[in-house]
Amino acid sequence: MARRKDHTREELTQLAIQCGRDIVVAEGPSALSARNVTKLMGYTPGTLYNLFENIDGLTAAINTTSLINFAETLRCILRDHAKPKKRLSKIAQAYLEFQLREPHLWTLLFATPIQHDSEDYRTAIHLVFDQVTEVLLPISKNNKVARQNAKILWSTLHGICLLRSSGKLDVSEADPSEELVKRFLNQYFKL
Amino acid sequence: MARRKDHTREELTQLAIQCGRDIVVAEGPSALSARNVTKLMGYTPGTLYNLFENIDGLTAAINTTSLINFAETLRCILRDHAKPKKRLSKIAQAYLEFQLREPHLWTLLFATPIQHDSEDYRTAIHLVFDQVTEVLLPISKNNKVARQNAKILWSTLHGICLLRSSGKLDVSEADPSEELVKRFLNQYFKL
DNA sequence: TATAATATTGAACAATGTTTATTTTTATGT
DNA sequence: ACATAAAAATAAACATTGTTCAATATTATA
Numbered sequence A, B: 001m002a003r004r005k006d007h008t009r010e011e012l013t014q015l016a017i018q019c020g021r022d023i024v025v026a027e028g029p030s031a032l033s034a035r036n037v038t039k040l041m042g043y044t045p046g047t048l049y050n051l052f053e054n055i056d057g058l059t060a061a062i063n064t065t066s067l068i069n070f071a072e073t074l075r076c077i078l079r080d081h082a083k084p085k086k087r088l089s090k091i092a093q094a095y096l097e098f099q100l101r102e103p104h105l106w107t108l109l110f111a112t113p114i115q116h117d118s119e120d121y122r123t124a125i126h127l128v129f130d131q132v133t134e135v136l137l138p139i140s141k142n143n144k145v146a147r148q149n150a151k152i153l154w155s156t157l158h159g160i161c162l163l164r165s166s167g168k169l170d171v172s173e174a175d176p177s178e179e180l181v182k183r184f185l186n187q188y189f190k191l
Numbered sequence C: 001t002a003t004a005a006t007a008t009t010g011a012a013c014a015a016t017g018t019t020t021a022t023t024t025t026t027a028t029g030t
Numbered sequence D: 001a002c003a004t005a006a007a008a009a010t011a012a013a014c015a016t017t018g019t020t021c022a023a024t025a026t027t028a029t030a
Helices: A009-027 A036-041 A047-050 A055-080 A084-101 A102-112 A119-139 A145-164 A177-189 B009-027 B032-042 B045-051 B055-081 B084-101 B103-110 B119-140 B142-168 B177-189
Strands: none
Touching: A009 A036, A009 A047, A009 A102, A009 B045, A036 A047, A047 A055, A047 A145, A055 A119, A055 A145, A055 A177, A084 A102, A084 A119, A102 A145, A119 A145, A119 B119, A145 A177, A145 B009, A145 B142, A145 B177, A177 B142, A177 B177, B009 B032, B009 B045, B009 B055, B009 B103, B009 B142, B032 B045, B045 B055, B055 B119, B084 B103, B084 B119, B084 B142, B084 B177, B103 B142, B119 B142, B142 B177
């Protein structure tokens, strides 16, 4: 059996990403195996290696779509052109919500150590990051500082969500992540 | 072959931790397999499961010792009772240095998603965390805020190191992590 | 010395990523 | 229309994981 022409190569790639994503959403990153994905696709494991170099390639592709989706969410949120501090607060809230709404996708994207050196991935990262930088520009001294502030904001949100997801240090009980983020924004950005 | 009495059960556990640690240091977290560890110990895989519930138990034990070591490093650093802001800066520096000196141990400890619910681990976490909180107490409004500040500081250091290790966002090139940390401390703690 | 307790092994199982020869289907050229 | 080349998909195999467990070897005990 071969070239069933049900799908073009590109369609097949998208199918793999979609199925992989569904598996991660439903059962978590540990269920993302070549056999699971191709079975859901209606193909056999070998097929995956026609589409991606290895299983990490599929992971990278799933993560890239997560980033693209998140970038789109940000774009909608930042549409209103509210005051910088208000927009900043919305960005932070959106990040926290992403982790809450799709914890498994968040884990695959941010808490799974994988080398993502594809060009697509780097582009998607900047799709998100550049928006954050842009919001920070009006309240930063210059361009470089805005970029650094974006990295610091990103790192902090990241770290707080990691603490929350790992259950370490009683985040979510004693000090909810929302409160930590609020304190950080207030203190750091004088928000 | 059995009960060779070369080691007591406790010695055997320590041996496993030591060998596991050596493997991680030399070859990274991915090389930490039951067979690798027990081979280095001079035993067979089954033995590991007399000592730990599973391989994650060994990981947790290795991470616990990493935390204990880091806590000791902090203790030495904070011995001098310098000014709070100076001590804070030293804590941050120590964290960055830990990642630089032992990147694989750092990755196993902070960038590998594993459930650590042992009591020992929780204790070791607090061995580090309580020192951070203590340093922050004099420059925080009250006890609760000091604890929250500690979590925020921890999250930020964490996130910045993750960015550095993942190679994302050009941390280390355009904006070195040291500079990001410095900016964060200055801005957040008015240091 | 016989027996019980315990430590260790070795082999087995299922699941993983990955490779490759083979087969099946489609495209191409005459 | 047919033969042949190209491509796609498969099935089977391999090595490596974590993990379990009956069998075995050693020590302790009665």
